[in-house]
Amino acid sequence: MSTKLKVAILGTGNIGTDLLVKVLRSEWLECRLFAGRNLSSPGMMKADQLGVPVSSKGLQSIVERRAELDLVFDATSAQDHLQHAGVLRELGLLTVDLTPARVGKLCVPAVNLEECLELPNVNMVSCGGQASIPIAYAIAQANPSVEYVETVSSIASRSAGPATRINLDEYIATTEEGLAIFSHCAWTKAILNLNPAQPCVHMQTSVLAKIKEPDLARTREMVGAMVKQIQAYVSGYQLILPPMIEGNRLAVMVRVEGLGDYLPKYAGNLDIINCAALAVAEAHARRRADGALALKNRASL
């Protein structure tokens, strides 16, 4: 009997399609449904070519195939997820929300994966949030009095689809909230830049902080350890500017090189949020397999 967790992906844009490629590679997950609105979208055609069941009936197709599913990734838009969340909850489906809708608890696997596994709906914050929040968390661990945290992400224009563009304000609000929660610092700011340069720029994220008497050595140590933890699930996550003090601010910079699954490697923004979402789903699958094994062992005693 397969122990794979059976998943559906809702939303067939850049994020959903990149996630599909990752799910198909996972030894813990099985994609039972790729659902959107338009059967001739590039993502839908790719899924069809890959032999994945597709539907243009969106959420309705998930309702109809409820019995086949364990978990749903929502890669639509914040506005859409607000509509979807209630239905998915009633269906009793685990939900990993990749939009900045902030319905479920904010989840950053390097920091709070375990507690998120207890919840039916978790929110993956934003691409910039996944890149910056663990760094802000590490900075806050090394320095007791962080006064202000700010993050700036630059992504290639080509990697930002229509939903991402229309959700800029939600991106900012959700990322700022995530920074505030994880760094225990009330004053935060998030900025997003879309860079149209050709060839496309890699996703890059800076974390800037105002700190009373910063402990640079300890910050470097904590940030270094955190980067290793993130690399366990996002292989292209690189520290390109280790913590340094410039003027009155502490600065750290990371770059995310994608795996090139759907869009080329510059689109690290797709990778980081999708790898994080995948880490959540795989952890559910592992936990269930462990549970099944424990049950079997008990039965054989």
Add this chain to the structure above:
Amino acid sequence: MKSQRILVTDPTLRDGSHACSHQISVEQIRRYATAAEAAGVDYLEVGHGNGLGASSLQVGLSLVPEGEMLRTARACLKNTGLSVHVMPGFATVKREIAQALEIGVDLFRVGAHCTEADLTQRHISAVRNAGKEAWGILMMTHMASKEVLLEESKKMQSYGAQGIVLMDSAGAAVPDDVRQKIGLLAEKLEVPVGFHAHNNLGLSIANSLVALEAGARIVDATARGFGAGAGNAPLELLIAVMRRQGYPCRADLYKVLDAAELAAQLFAENLPGSNSVTIVSGLAGVFSGFAKPVQRAAKQLGVDPRDVFFELGKRKVVGGQEDLILEVASELAQRKQSAPPPAPLA
């Protein structure tokens, strides 16, 4: 159509924010806004150099909170409208635009990099729904062809923009570029078209005049050119040239000259001028607002700021990517350490 009145927008207290590392004071706002009202510019733009919500470690913290800047200016203006610059990615509808509406801002100039007009849709609609005037601003326009600029302007027009302004944010344009780009937009768009110059290559007035000749009905200019990089088109010069060439506007020449004298006193320590860094920034096509942070980072890391600009130009940076300055400067510093002393150029 020279008989049609030209709208003059004055972003002295917004673009000038770049020239003084965002340290414009309440007193400076009060005195200059009063002079601008007397001078009769159509709109006075106030705020952080990168617009609403941009005060940050990334692009610099403002001395005065945004709300206080806007309220101070509001109290000084009657016939001159109060304008703000809005960049989605920094400013949000619920926070910054809502506050500006409450304070009584008249005009929202919603901007994006010149190929990213779709980012402005929600912000432009929000302003229009609130019953206020919204224009679309395309920035760094030297980086796109006239056809692309037309396509992007049409998007903004479809979102409800009531004017389109092309910004030469890097001061990289030459008159022929301006003639072609403004000419096409003026011919094809239904809403008035404007031009915002920077003086990095010494062409701000020439480019603004060419824009008017090509059909622009909005021009941006700042007192004594108080703005990013080598500054903007100086308002006093532009009004003089418009008078010489017969372009009617609401502004009064003498009062504009007075406002410029006042600006020279108020901003004496930070008046922009041409120097090797601003020239290189114009040549490299890098946003004028990068000048001060580049100089700071270059000094701290012991590298040539001109090299930093050319390297940033190669990476085609856009406004808001100031964090790259530090990365580029430290990379150059590392290269300098590890490389043998350079051979003299042949």
